[in-house]
Amino acid sequence: MKQNTLSYKIRQYLMFAGPGTVLFLAVVIVPFLYGLYLTLTSWDGVSATKPFVGFENFAAAFQDSAYWSAMGRTVIYSVFAVVLINIVAFALAYLVTQGIKGQNFFRAGFFVPNLIGGIVLGYVWKFVFNRAFVALFSGTSLLSTTNGAMFCLILVSVWQYAGYMMLIYVAGFMSVSGEVREAAMIDGCTSGQAMMHVTIPLMRSSFVQCIFLSITRCFVVYDVNLSLTKGEPFGSSVMAAMHVYNQAFTYKNYGLGQAEALILFVVCAIVGVTQVMLGKKGEVEA
Numbered sequence: 433m434k435q436n437t438l439s440y441k442i443r444q445y446l447m448f449a450g451p452g453t454v455l456f457l458a459v460v461i462v463p464f465l466y467g468l469y470l471t472l473t474s475w476d477g478v479s480a481t482k483p484f485v486g487f488e489n490f491a492a493a494f495q496d497s498a499y500w501s502a503m504g505r506t507v508i509y510s511v512f513a514v515v516l517i518n519i520v521a522f523a524l525a526y527l528v529t530q531g532i533k534g535q536n537f538f539r540a541g542f543f544v545p546n547l548i549g550g551i552v553l554g555y556v557w558k559f560v561f562n563r564a565f566v567a568l569f570s571g572t573s574l575l576s577t578t579n580g581a582m583f584c585l586i587l588v589s590v591w592q593y594a595g596y597m598m599l600i601y602v603a604g605f606m607s608v609s610g611e612v613r614e615a616a617m618i619d620g621c622t623s624g625q626a627m628m629h630v631t632i633p634l635m636r637s638s639f640v641q642c643i644f645l646s647i648t649r650c651f652v653v654y655d656v657n658l659s660l661t662k663g664e665p666f667g668s669s670v671m672a673a674m675h676v677y678n679q680a681f682t683y684k685n686y687g688l689g690q691a692e693a694l695i696l697f698v699v700c701a702i703v704g705v706t707q708v709m710l711g712k713k714g715e716v717e718a
Contacts, residue, residue, distance in 0.1 A: 470690045477686035489691035498667075499692050502675040503699070509582060509671065510650040513589045517646045518639070520594040525601030539602065542595040550592070554659025557588045581661045581669040588656055593649060597642040604638030605631070640711035644704055651700040672696050 471489050473482040493499060524542050528535040545553070561584055562573045574580030608631050616626040632639075654673040657663070663670035670678075676696060680689025 467690050467694070470687055471694055473687045475686045476684040477680060478684065482687075485687065489688045490695075492688055493692045493695055496688075496692070498670075499672070499675055499679075502670050502672045503696070505582070505668075505670070506651060506653075506672040509585060509589075509653070510647060513586045513593075513650045514643060514646040516586065516590045517593050517597055518642055520590055521597035521642060522601050524594060524598040525605055528598070529602055529605040539599070542598055544595065545592050546596040548592070550653075550655030551659045553588065553592055554656045557584070557591075558660050575661060576665060578665060578668040581665060584660060585653075585657065585669060585671075588660060589650065589653065592656070593646060597646065600638050600642050600645075601635070604635035608634045636711065640708060643711070644708050647707060648700060648704050651696070651703070 470482070472484060472486055474485045474489070475482040528539050528542070532538075548556075558575065561575050565571075566573050574584050612630055612634070613626050616630045617623070621629065652673050653671055654677065657669065657671045657674050661669040663674055672692075673696065676689050676693045678689075679692060680686045683689075
């Protein structure tokens with residue numbers, strides 16, 4: 433009887449979850465394991481042979497000053513972008529949950545930038561910065577200066593991702609009962625105090641999700657970086673993902689590039705998991 437039950441569960445699993453499992457293994461697990469193997473080789477990405485070099489690529493990665501400069505820029509960019517994305521997204525979510533006329537239209541409009549591919553988005557904003565702003569203000573393009581290029585990357589990222597995070601905050605606002613806010617107002621709280629001490633604590637899970645998604649997206653930014661700045665001027669806006677790509681596919685150091693990609697993945701995972709753990713801990717305490 434137990435064998436029949438077990439075989440029935442196996443058949444059910446293979447029928448409904450089997451295709452998804454096969455795709456997950458083929459698209460995620462197998463490439464990841466193969467990538468781990470490539471970090472131990474000096475493969476150039478083209479030749480048939482893959483000479484085994486052990487952990488030399490990791491040693492070279494830790495000595496690659498250009499990589500760590502790109503990593504530092506990525507951290508700076510991510511800090512500013514994550515903070516601004518969530519501030520703008522929270523403000524937009526508050527705006528479109530106050531019962532204003534046409535708020536569903538505004539929700540859709542604010543979300544649209546997230547539907548545009550990063551490559552297309554970068555070229556559109558590159559035209560805006562290089563042509564429109566220069567013509568309007570009779571100055572030089574922001575993309576031609578070191579700090580200006582970084583500012584442009586942050587601005588475009590906020591414009592792209594804020595609408596998506598807004599939807600999560602909207603769900604958070606809607607999950608907070610209006611009766612709770614009304615009770616706080618009756619007890620003498622102002623609207624601002626009710627927001628700070630009642631609404632925001634009850635929306636903690638929304639903050640955890642949005643900050644996690646923002647961090648993971650910003651740490652691996654590549655498409656907007658490529659189309660908007662191409663790492664210019666003078667390589668001052670090369671992010672970690674772009675450096676990894678150049679190392680592997682432009683300079684033909686595939687093993688080293690894969691090792692640096694793995695380090696980037698570990699850093700991103702540590703930051704993201706730490707943020708989620710701290711957020712969940714605070715959520716329980718709240």
